Amino acid sequence: MRYIGNKTKLLSFIASYLDELDLYGGRALDAFAGTTAVARLLKARGFAVDTCDIMSLSYVFQRAYVVADEYPKFAGLADDADLRTAKLTPQFRLLVESRLRGQGDLFSGAPDLQPLEETLVYLDTYLEPLSSFIDLNFAASESPVEGQRMYFSRPNAQRIDAIRHKLHDWWSAGLVTEEEFFILLTALLEAADSVANTAGVYAAFVKAWQSNAMKPLRLCAPDIVVGTGLKCSAHCGDIVELVGRLGRLDLLYLDPPYNTRQYSAYYHVPELIAEGWFGAELPTLRGKTGLIDDSQKKSAWSTRDGCVPALEQLLQGVDATHVLLSYNNEGIIPEKEIESCFRRYGVPSTYRRTGREYKRYRADRDSDARQYSGDHVTEFLYYVRLR
Numbered sequence: 156m157r158y159i160g161n162k163t164k165l166l167s168f169i170a171s172y173l174d175e176l177d178l179y180g181g182r183a184l185d186a187f188a189g190t191t192a193v194a195r196l197l198k199a200r201g202f203a204v205d206t207c208d209i210m211s212l213s214y215v216f217q218r219a220y221v222v223a224d225e226y227p228k229f230a231g232l233a234d235d236a237d238l239r240t241a242k243l244t245p246q247f248r249l250l251v252e253s254r255l256r257g258q259g260d261l262f263s264g265a266p267d268l269q270p271l272e273e274t275l276v277y278l279d280t281y282l283e284p285l286s287s288f289i290d291l292n293f294a295a296s297e298s299p300v301e302g303q304r305m306y307f308s309r310p311n312a313q314r315i316d317a318i319r320h321k322l323h324d325w326w327s328a329g330l331v332t333e334e335e336f337f338i339l340l341t342a343l344l345e346a347a348d349s350v351a352n353t354a355g356v357y358a359a360f361v362k363a364w365q366s367n368a369m370k371p372l373r374l375c376a377p378d379i380v381v382g383t384g385l386k387c388s389a390h391c392g393d394i395v396e397l398v399g400r401l402g403r404l405d406l407l408y409l410d411p412p413y414n415t416r417q418y419s420a421y422y423h424v425p426e427l428i429a430e431g432w433f434g435a436e437l438p439t440l441r442g443k444t445g446l447i448d449d450s451q452k453k454s455a456w457s458t459r460d461g462c463v464p465a466l467e468q469l470l471q472g473v474d475a476t477h478v479l480l481s482y483n484n485e486g487i488i489p490e491k492e493i494e495s496c497f498r499r500y501g502v503p504s505t506y507r508r509t510g511r512e513y514k515r516y517r518a519d520r521d522s523d524a525r526q527y528s529g530d531h532v533t534e535f536l537y538y539v540r541l542r
């Protein structure tokens with residue numbers, strides 16, 4: 156998913172720094188997990204990973220991409236009559252085979268991936284579109300009517316609604332396990348983001364249809380890390396409140412927000428899809444972009460007054476051997492504060508910092524061009540060994 160601050164393009168930088176520090180295996184915490192790009196790297200390096208984030212959408216990713224350790228089998232869906240009927244059609248088998256071939260896995264990994272691809276084919280091709288919360292509130296016609304929020308084309312919004320309702324029904328009826336549910340929800344979040352009519356964040360929709368938004372929504376199998384045997388766990392909430400309860404860690408990896416933009420206001424639409432709208436009351440929406448109540452998700456790390464005390468509290472509360480922090484040269488925590496905090500809570504002689512210049516994430520450049528000097532930022536890794 157397109158996500159501000161995601162570290163996908165910096166993974167080799169982070170991995171080579173972990174190599175340099177000789178950090179493999181043990182127990183790690185990715186405290187600001189976001190898309191889980193770094194948590195997946197840590198799991199692949201043999202760490203049992205705990206993950207945390209204040210956003211529900213990240214919790215969905217954490218469960219699918221980090222906690223799940225095997226491909227879903229969907230045994231419970233044998234009881235779903237519609238799916239059974241769909242499977243009997245000749246087209247169904249052809250679609251599944253073509254998707255498995257597309258994975259390059261028809262012969263090797265096919266048996267493992269087949270139940271997932273079958274379920275995705277059913278959700279992608281056999282569900283009737285449904286006009287529900289996303290269609291009614293976040294979609295517009297091809298020639299939009301005044302007041303419509305142009306986040307999704309109506310056909311895509313109705314497919315998002317149909318799939319989200321079906322996942323909720325399967326979950327409520329106990330037909331899918333928790334991991335199966337989160338893997339399917341991840342596929343939906345990723346697919347919806349790729350057809351969203353935004354410049355990367357949901358703080359605004361683009362006022363004309365972009366080509367990606369006109370493509371039909373397509374679910375793809377999430378790329379999960381399987382067969383490690385590592386016990387990972389996911390958390391949704393404020394890391395400062397959680398960290399004291401986690402016990403001993405070998406590595407604490409920190410990638411907090413860099414600026415004063417609250418993630419909850421930038422990703423409210425995927426957050427809604429992640430949380431659903433199946434409570435006693437429908438979510439209340441505000442303003443032109445349909446913001447939801449995010450009073451519980453405001454982060455001190457995105458405030459100038461709150462970020463340094465939050466870093467201090469976190470380092471004070473954690474029981475870890477190594478701390479690694481990603482932060483860039485435009486972040487709101489002054490570099491001197493990071494250094495002084497790290498030296499105070501860690502072994503001062505072990506403190507170090509390394510940097511790499513990289514191309515700015517597109518949505519940053521689009522929305523805040525005036526504040527920045529160029530197209531490149533320097534991304535730093537700060538390290539200290541704790542006392």
Ligand SMILES: C[S@@+](CC[C@H](N)C(=O)[O-])C[C@H]1O[C@@H](n2cnc3c(N)ncnc32)[C@H](O)[C@@H]1O
Nearest residue numbers: 160161162187189190192208209393394410454
């Ligand atoms: C820079 S992003 C992390 C990106 C992530 N490393 C990735 O590769 O996708 C910062 C994340 O911190 C989360 N966050 C902000 N305040 C938080 C808090 N108090 N506790 C936990 N997570 C928080 C945001 O929701 C956001 O996902």
